[in-house]
Every structure is written in structure tokens, then in C-alpha cells.
Amino acid sequence: MTDDYEHYEAVVVGAGPGGAAAAATLAQNGVETLVLERGVESGSKNVSGGLIYAEESAPYTIDGLFPNFRTEASERPVTEYYLHNVAGRKVKTIDLTDLHEHDTMWSDAVLRRHMDSWLEDRVHEVTRETGGGLLTGVRVDGLLREAGEIVGVTCEELDPIKADAIIAADGVNSELARDAGLMDWEDPEEWFQGVKAIVDMPEGAVAERFGVADDEGVAHLFSGDLFEGVRGGGFLYTNDDSLSIGTVFHLDSLVAEEAEPHELLDALLTHPLLDQWLQGEYEELEYGAKLVPDSKKAAHPSPHRGRLMLVGDAAGQMQAQGPIIKGMNHAVSAGALAAEAFSEAQTRDRPAEAGQRYETKLRDEGVMKKLRPTPYKIASAVGENDAVASMTDSLVDSSLGKLGIKAADRLGLLGRSFNSPFVMSVMPDTRTPYVTAPTAIAEALGTPVRAENDVEPPDLADRIGDLTYDVGDPHIELQDNSYEASGAAVAACPVSAKDFGGGCYRDETVKTNGHEEHLVSLDTQPCVECGTCAIVADTEWEHPAGGKGVEFKQG
Amino acid sequence: MHTLVLTKGVPDFREGQVSFDEDGHLERGKTPTVMNPNDKHALEAALQTKVRHGGTVSLMSMGPPGYKEVLQEGMADVYADDLYLLSDREMGAADTWATSITLSTGIDHLDDEPDIVFAGFKTADGETGHTGPQTCWCQDWPIVTHVVALDIDEEERTLRAKRLVEGDVEEIETVEAPLPCFVVADPEFEPTYRKADHRLRHKDLRAETQERAENFEDHLEVYDQEELNLDPDFIGLDGSPTIVAGVDPIPKAPSEREATMVDPGDEAGMASVFEELEPYAEAD
Ligand SMILES: Cc1cc2nc3c(=O)[nH]c(=O)nc-3n(C[C@H](O)[C@H](O)[C@H](O)COP(=O)(O)OP(=O)(O)OC[C@H]3O[C@@H](n4cnc5c(N)ncnc54)[C@H](O)[C@@H]3O)c2cc1C
Ligand code: SF4
Numbered sequence: 001m002t003d004d005y006e007h008y009e010a011v012v013v014g015a016g017p018g019g020a021a022a023a024a025t026l027a028q029n030g031v032e033t034l035v036l037e038r039g040v041e042s043g044s045k046n047v048s049g050g051l052i053y054a055e056e057s058a059p060y061t062i063d064g065l066f067p068n069f070r071t072e073a074s075e076r077p078v079t080e081y082y083l084h085n086v087a088g089r090k091v092k093t094i095d096l097t098d099l100h101e102h103d104t105m106w107s108d109a110v111l112r113r114h115m116d117s118w119l120e121d122r123v124h125e126v127t128r129e130t131g132g133g134l135l136t137g138v139r140v141d142g143l144l145r146e147a148g149e150i151v152g153v154t155c156e157e158l159d160p161i162k163a164d165a166i167i168a169a170d171g172v173n174s175e176l177a178r179d180a181g182l183m184d185w186e187d188p189e190e191w192f193q194g195v196k197a198i199v200d201m202p203e204g205a206v207a208e209r210f211g212v213a214d215d216e217g218v219a220h221l222f223s224g225d226l227f228e229g230v231r232g233g234g235f236l237y238t239n240d241d242s243l244s245i246g247t248v249f250h251l252d253s254l255v256a257e258e259a260e261p262h263e264l265l266d267a268l269l270t271h272p273l274l275d276q277w278l279q280g281e282y283e284e285l286e287y288g289a290k291l292v293p294d295s296k297k298a299a300h301p302s303p304h305r306g307r308l309m310l311v312g313d314a315a316g317q318m319q320a321q322g323p324i325i326k327g328m329n330h331a332v333s334a335g336a337l338a339a340e341a342f343s344e345a346q347t348r349d350r351p352a353e354a355g356q357r358y359e360t361k362l363r364d365e366g367v368m369k370k371l372r373p374t375p376y377k378i379a380s381a382v383g384e385n386d387a388v389a390s391m392t393d394s395l396v397d398s399s400l401g402k403l404g405i406k407a408a409d410r411l412g413l414l415g416r417s418f419n420s421p422f423v424m425s426v427m428p429d430t431r432t433p434y435v436t437a438p439t440a441i442a443e444a445l446g447t448p449v450r451a452e453n454d455v456e457p458p459d460l461a462d463r464i465g466d467l468t469y470d471v472g473d474p475h476i477e478l479q480d481n482s483y484e485a486s487g488a489a490v491a492a493c494p495v496s497a498k499d500f501g502g503g504c505y506r507d508e509t510v511k512t513n514g515h516e517e518h519l520v521s522l523d524t525q526p527c528v529e530c531g532t533c534a535i536v537a538d539t540e541w542e543h544p545a546g547g548k549g550v551e552f553k554q555g
Numbered sequence: 556m557h558t559l560v561l562t563k564g565v566p567d568f569r570e571g572q573v574s575f576d577e578d579g580h581l582e583r584g585k586t587p588t589v590m591n592p593n594d595k596h597a598l599e600a601a602l603q604t605k606v607r608h609g610g611t612v613s614l615m616s617m618g619p620p621g622y623k624e625v626l627q628e629g630m631a632d633v634y635a636d637d638l639y640l641l642s643d644r645e646m647g648a649a650d651t652w653a654t655s656i657t658l659s660t661g662i663d664h665l666d667d668e669p670d671i672v673f674a675g676f677k678t679a680d681g682e683t684g685h686t687g688p689q690t691c692w693c694q695d696w697p698i699v700t701h702v703v704a705l706d707i708d709e710e711e712r713t714l715r716a717k718r719l720v721e722g723d724v725e726e727i728e729t730v731e732a733p734l735p736c737f738v739v740a741d742p743e744f745e746p747t748y749r750k751a752d753h754r755l756r757h758k759d760l761r762a763e764t765q766e767r768a769e770n771f772e773d774h775l776e777v778y779d780q781e782e783l784n785l786d787p788d789f790i791g792l793d794g795s796p797t798i799v800a801g802v803d804p805i806p807k808a809p810s811e812r813e814a815t816m817v818d819p820g821d822e823a824g825m826a827s828v829f830e831e832l833e834p835y836a837e838a839d
Binding site for chain 1: 749750751752754755758759
């Protein structure tokens with residue numbers, strides 16, 4: 001029966017940076033490669049910060065695989081990098097350009113719709129020459145198995161397809177990784193949630209307001225007390241003619257604080273510090289959100305099974321190096337390494353060895369060490385211990401701590417430690433580095449911002465209304481609609497809110513036979529497919545069918 | 556596989572496009588000509604055949620020189636390879652009978668005989684649905700009408716089609732016919748591309764057609780009366796036995812109705828609404 005199925009040497013699922021790198025490398029090695037992407041166009045499903053890095057130590061870079069990437073697919077390069085520690089109106093700014101430049105060949109801001117659709121054309125061209133090609137609007141919905149072995153993929157829009165290698169580059173909430181039993185969607189501690197607004201800038205305003213030339217750009221990061229104590233921070237990156245302003249929070253912290261992601265974003269957008277750049281004008285081009293895996297906890301040490309190899313977010317390969325977020329670059333490296341592994345194994349006539357070769361390459365090329373640094377394991381074992389964490393936290397917050405901060409600053413230690421890639425990669429996931437320390441630093445050393453920022457970001461209803469959707473069948477089902485099981489999604493879903501009826505999740509009290517039940521209801525129409533409720537609520541979670549659901553124009 | 560699609564230009568009857576004079580006659584000059592909307596399904600069936608089996612698609616139309624643009628539109632939609640326009644003053648004012656004879660002669664005139672001729676399901680202006688079947692009758696080929704799905708066996712030179720039976724959407728029969736064959740695609744026709752390879756070929760065709768459609772005249776042949784060598788008694792007005800006795804405009808529904816506005820919050824008002832409706836409510 002399965003003999004009638006189409007066969008390709010390699011099938012790549014997902015055409016983000018990981019899938020594009022895998023496909024281009026496979027094609028370069030003459031492997032017949034089919035790429036399947038669920039969006040109407042590559043990038044239409046993707047949200048990123050996003051600064052894409054080309055690391056000196058990386059085995060592959062995006063411009064190495066795709067010449068002209070920087071001139072044609074990206075926005076501005078980052079030439080300055082700052083961290084703002086915020087306590088109320090007080091701000092202490094630390095120049096992090098050194099940390100940013102460490103191991104960096106270059107780093108550019110990108111908008112994913114433009115970047116990924118540019119990659120799509122190139123990938124289609126090179127894979128078509130191998131007899132394959134790239135198809136959009138096709139959602140892979142599972143793995144094809146024969147006698148228990150993975151032999152291909154099943155799709156909603158196509159008949160099953162067999163392949164000698166399947167590279168799952170399907171991003172965070174990878175349905176293939178879940179189907180293979182390699183990743184689960186259980187633990188909020190393994191994830192961040194990223195939320196972002198693209199803000200329009202009048203022509204010439206970026207250069208003028210940020211004091212940069214046309215071929216320069218800035219990254220600003222924000223941490224401290226402006227996010228209701230939720231662990232995480234904010235960012236602002238300059239694009240050609242717009243700004244990417246967003247937040248990234250630990251999902252467990254967001255849930256614990258019952259914080260509303262859009263309100264945290266608004267807290268950043270309306271902070272007086274941003275007035276110098278927004279200058280009272282605010283036109284939001286797009287609101288978007290997506291989960292981000294935390295490689296320190298989620299990166300799979302052995303991301304393959306049979307013919308299946310996971311790359312990028314699908315394998316949890318997203319590194320948060322302190323405030324620096326590196327996912328796209330690792331997806332590129334991993335994608336190309338998986339491709340290389342398969343083509344070598346195939347040449348030796350042992351395609352079954354591809355997965356093991358890929359794992360070895362991840363280790364030998366130093367990718368795994370960045371994703372799961374050993375010092376972090378030690379530091380976190382101590383630092384994330386509850387007693388130690390609260391002690392560190394109160395110490396930093398104490399007057400002794402503040403004295404220490406002042407001394408450290410005088411000695412130049414503060415800037416040095418923030419700029420240390422080592423310190424940044426082993427920082428424990430406690431309140432201290434995200435909230436308490438930045439707030440204490442700002443209180444001890446900060447200068448008050450006098451400007452007023454009176455911009456009014458749109459409310460959730462307008463944000464949803466401005467997005468483009470091609471609504472298909474509901475793709476998420478509530479398994480347990482009790483508030484205890486799924487209530488966390490009401491606040492954590494970036495397009496829902498406790499007092500808002502037009503979002504995905506709603507909080508409901510139902511009276512039956514004299515007793516009250518606290519329930520949640522779900523309407524997937526306004527869903528931005530961020531993946532949050534796959535983790536924090538009891539759901540049967542899938543992506544919508546190919547071409548259906550939200551369509552990001554910016555990303 | 557060579558497929559031919561018969562298509563026709565019709566006045567664009569969409570609101571805002573179509574223009575009538577005071578007597579309710581269509582103003583041809585002021586109304587743009589577009590491809591007959593129902594021909595889209597024939598085009599899709601031809602494209603599906605090309606994607607699945609390779610080969611070429613040709614489009615043919617009989618009409619004034621202005622139909623060239625209609626053919627161009629079709630070329631862009633269906634990624635057609637060649638266009639044929641049968642155009643001559645002598646062919647003008649033809650009814651469906653004379654048109655069928657002309658088209659059939661056009662088909663015989665092609666260098667490469669088509670394996671399948673696709674026709675749309677009735678035109679938006681004539682609404683007769685005669686031209687396809689009559690042209691087929693002239694060719695003395697088999698015909699399958701109301702086709703909603705299609706499969707071709709190239710080796711056996713047969714086609715297998717699912718067709719709607721007599722307008723009842725629920726009833727579908729499967730028929731087989733030898734090639735060459737006429738196929739009338741039903742508006743319910745749905746092309747299916749469930750193989751990656753087919754979708755990739757579809758994408759290739761789209762990419763290569765853009766340029767061709769821009770320079771469509773390079774791929775267009777115009778056959779006139781002389782070229783086709785038709786008997787003048789069988790074409791145009793002279794060859795048309797149809798006599799139009801008169802045209803009655805369809806009366807428009809009156810635009811004025813009596814309405815009473817009731818605020819849903821107004822209890823007395825709502826009570827009167829229910830009172831009014833009561834006689835219409837079904838008795839238990
Ligand atoms: C707010 C935010 C800020 C971020 N900032 C940065 C940053 O500054 N720098 C950085 O490097 N990273 C950043 N990241 C992380 C980065 O976006 C990801 O790590 C990166 O996109 C991962 O690439 P990928 O190729 O693995 O997956 P993705 O880019 O997510 O691509 C996956 C692709 O697979 C497709 N797909 C998914 N499922 C299916 C299916 N079943 N069938 C077919 N196709 C499917 C998707 O449509 C998508 O195109 C940020 C993320 C967020 C949310
Ligand atoms: S419904 Fe779930 S996946 Fe959709 S936006 Fe809300 S949290 Fe994200």
C-alpha cells in the first residue's frame with residue numbers, strides 16, 4: 001500500500017531559518033529535497049525579536065549559506081547595544097556592546113515575513129534542481145510509520161510522503177518532535193513567551209532619533225521593576241523604517257504572577273524612557289507572539305530518532321545568553337549540520353547513521369556546549385535552590401547590596417560582569433538577575449527620566465482586529481475546561497485577558513443546580529498560534545491547516 | 556496529452572461593470588468583456604490534466620478581435636501554451652449552431668488533434684449550454700457532461716469521470732470514455748493536487764507562464780474565414796437558424812417596502828411585533 005506513496009530522499013518540515021539552512025545544504029550536496037511549509041508564504045507564521053547573529057565560532061552562518069542575505073533580507077545591523085536597568089523613573093544604562101560583539105561576526109535586525117520569504121525563493125530554486133522544491137500551504141500533521149519505524153510524514157493537504165531523512169525544522173511546539181516522543185509540552189519552566197509590536201517610524205526618524213547612519217542600528221534592552229516582578233525583560237531593535245519592541249518572559253513566572261502579556265508590553269511602550277524614540281507618535285503595524293524554548297533546560301541532547309532529526313526550536317536549540325537571545329543562528333547551524341550528517345551517511349550507504357552523526361556534529365562543533373553550558377548546570381543547582389535564591393535576592397536588595405553595587409560600579413566591575421559572556425550564560429533563572437538586581441542598580445545609580453511618554457498603544461480588540469486571519473477549523477481543543485486545569489491561559493494567552501471577551505480564552509462562572517462552577521471557554525478565531533496554551537492549559541493542541549489561521553505581514 | 560479549452564468572452568455582468576441603456580438593452584461598448592465565468596471550471600480541469608500528465612493546453616474562442624484579451628486572461632489562469640481565435644466578420648452574429656460548426660472546423664484545423672476538449676457549463680449571456688455538446692456532435696466524439704472529478708489513463712487512452720446526475724448534487728456516477736473525448740466541467744468541479752510532485756509542477760508552470768502571458772500574441776493564431784474555408788451558408792447570421800422573437804426585461808423587485816422600526820428595549824413595541832408574527836407561527 002505505502003509503495004504508492006511519493007518518495008523523496010529528504011523532506012524538510014518548516015521553512016524558517018533552520019529549515020532553509022537544512023534544505024540549502026541538502027541541495028548543495030545533491031540530495032533530492034522537498035520542503036513543506038504550512039504558511040501561505042514562508043515567514044507568515046513567524047515572530048522573532050529579532051537579531052540574527054553570525055557567530056565567529058559557528059560552523060555555519062546564514063550569509064554563508066545565502067549570499068546577499070544581509071543586503072537583501074535583513075534590516076539594520078546592530079552597531080550599539082545597551083541595557084537599561086529601570087526602577088520607576090530611574091534608569092541606569094549599561095553599554096553592552098562588548099557582550100554583544102563577543103564571538104560576533106555581525107548581527108542584523110530582521111523582520112521574519114520579509115526574511116523568510118526571501119529565503120523561500122532561494123530554497124525553492126536550489127531544491128527544485130534536485131527534483132524536489134518548496135511548497136507552502138502544506139501542514140505536516142504527523143510521522144508516517146511502517147512496522148513502528150518512522151519512514152516519512154503525513155500531511156493534511158497531501159497524500160503521505162516517504163523519505164530517507166526527515167528534518168523537522170517546524171519550530172517551537174513542533175508536532176513532529178512530540179509525535180516522535182522526543183519533546184513534551186508539559187513544563188512551563190522550559191519556555192519563554194515572546195510578545196512583540198512592530199512600530200512604524202516616519203522616513204528618516206530612525207536615523208534622527210537614534211543618532212545612527214543608514215547602515216547602523218541600535219539594540220536597547222530593559223529590565224527592572226517595570227514588569228510587575230515577572231522574570232524577563234524587554235527589547236527595542238531598529239529596523240529600516242520601523243521598530244521591533246517586545247518582551248520575553250519566563251513562562252512559569254508569567255503564569256505564577258497571572259500577568260497579562262499585552263499589559264507588560266504596554267508597560268514598556270509607555271515608559272518615559274521610550275519617549276525619546278517614540279516622541280508622542282505611535283502607529284503599531286503588528287502585534288504578535290510566540291513561545292521560545294530555553295535551551296538550558298529544553299535542548300534535546302540527542303535530537304533524533306530513526307530517520308527523523310530535529311533542528312532549531314523544534315529541538316529546543318534556543319539560547320538565552322543573559323539578555324541576548326540566540327535562536328535563529330543556532331537553527332541555521334543545526335539545520336546545516338543535520339543536512340551534512342545525512343548526506344555523509346547517504347554517501348557511505350548508511351543513511352540510518354545520519355541521526356547519530358548529527359548528534360556528534362552538534363557536540364564537536366560546540367553548538368551543544370552553548371545551548372546547555374555545564375557551568376549553568378552547576379550554578380543553577382545552587383542558585384535556583386529556593387533558599388539560596390531568596391537569600392541572594394534579599395542581599396542584593398539590601399542596603400549592603402546597594403553599597404556593593406555602587407562600589408562595583410566605581411571599580412568598573414558592574415559593566416564588566418554584564419559584558420561577560422560567561423556570567424551571562426550561567427546566570428540562574430531567579431528573580432535576582434531579572435528584577436531585583438536591575439531595580440537595585442537603577443535605584444543606586446540611576447538618573448530619573450523627566451520626559452513624559454503619552455503614547456497610547458492599541459487595546460487587544462484593535463490589535464486582533466488589525467491582524468489578518470484565514471479562519472479554518474478550530475485547531476485547539478480544551479480537554480479540561482475547569483479553571484484549575486486551564487485557567488492560567490486566560491491571562492497568559494497574549495490575545496486574551498481577564499476582562500476581555502473578544503479573545504481566545506474566557507473566564508466563566510456557570511451556575512448549575514445551585515452550585516457554581518468556575519470554567520474557561522475557548523474560541524480559536526483570534527489565535528496567533530503562540531503555543532502558550534499548549535503548555536499552560538489542558539488542551540489537544542495542533543497548528544491550523546496549511547494556509548489557515550493568522551498571517552503575519554511583518555513578523 | 557493535448558487538451559483544448561473552448562472559451563468565450565461575455566459581457567461583465569457584475570454590478571458596477573455592466574451598463575444598460577434606457578430601454579434595458581445591454582450597452583456592449585460600455586460593458587467590458589470578460590471570460591465566461593463558467594469556463595473557469597473547464598480551465599481548471601485542463602490545468603489539472605496538464606499538471607498530472609504533462610503536455611500542452613490550448614485555448615480556442617470564436618469572436619471579435621477583442622476576445623484576444625479574454626484568451627490572454629485564460630492563458631495566465633491556466634498556464635496555456637497556445638491560443639486560437641476564430642475571427643471574421645462573416646462569422647459574426649452566429650447562434651450556437653453556427654458557432655459549433657465554426658469551432659468544430661477550428662478543431663479539425665489544428666496541427667495536433669486534442670485528446671480532450673473541455674467546455675464550460677453554459678455561458679453567462681446565452682445560458683443555453685448548447686455550444687459544447689453541439690461542437691462535440693460535429694466531431695462525432697463521446698461527451699461526458701457535468702464532470703466534477705477526472706482521472707486519465709494515458710496508456711489505455713481512456714478517461715474516468717465522476718459526474719453529477721441531472722442536477723441533483725447528491726447523485727454522482729462514475730463513467731469511462733475513450734479518448735478523444737469532450738468534457739463539460741460542472742461548476743462543482745474541484746481540481747485536486749494531493750501529490751507534492753503535482754504541486755511543484757503547478758508552481759513551475761505558474762512561474763513560466765507569466766512571461767508567456769505578457770507576450771501572448773506570440774502564441775496566438777487567428778483563423779479567419781479564408782483560412783478555415785467554411786461554407787458561408789453555415790456560419791455567422793446566415794448559418795444561424797435561431798430567431799429571436801423578442802426580449803422581455805425581467806421586472807425588478809420593488810425597492811420600496813413598508814417598515815416599522817422597533818427598539819428591542821421597548822416592551823410594548825416588541826409585544827406588537829409578536830402579535831403581528833403570531834399568525835405565521837406554526838401551530839403545535
Ligand atoms: C519575541 C521573540 C523574540 C526573539 N528574538 C530573537 C532574537 O533576537 N534572535 C534570535 O536569534 N532569535 C530570537 N527569537 C527566537 C527565534 O525566533 C527562533 O529561535 C527561531 O525562529 C527558530 O528557528 P526555526 O527555524 O527553528 O523555527 P521557526 O523560525 O519557528 O520556523 C518554523 C517553521 O516551520 C513551519 N511549521 C511549523 N509547523 C509546521 C508543520 N506542521 N508543517 C509545515 N510547516 C510547519 C512554521 O510555519 C515556520 O515557518 C525570538 C523569538 C521570539 C518569539
Ligand atoms: S489560544 Fe493558545 S496558541 Fe492561540 S494565541 Fe492564545 S495562548 Fe497562544
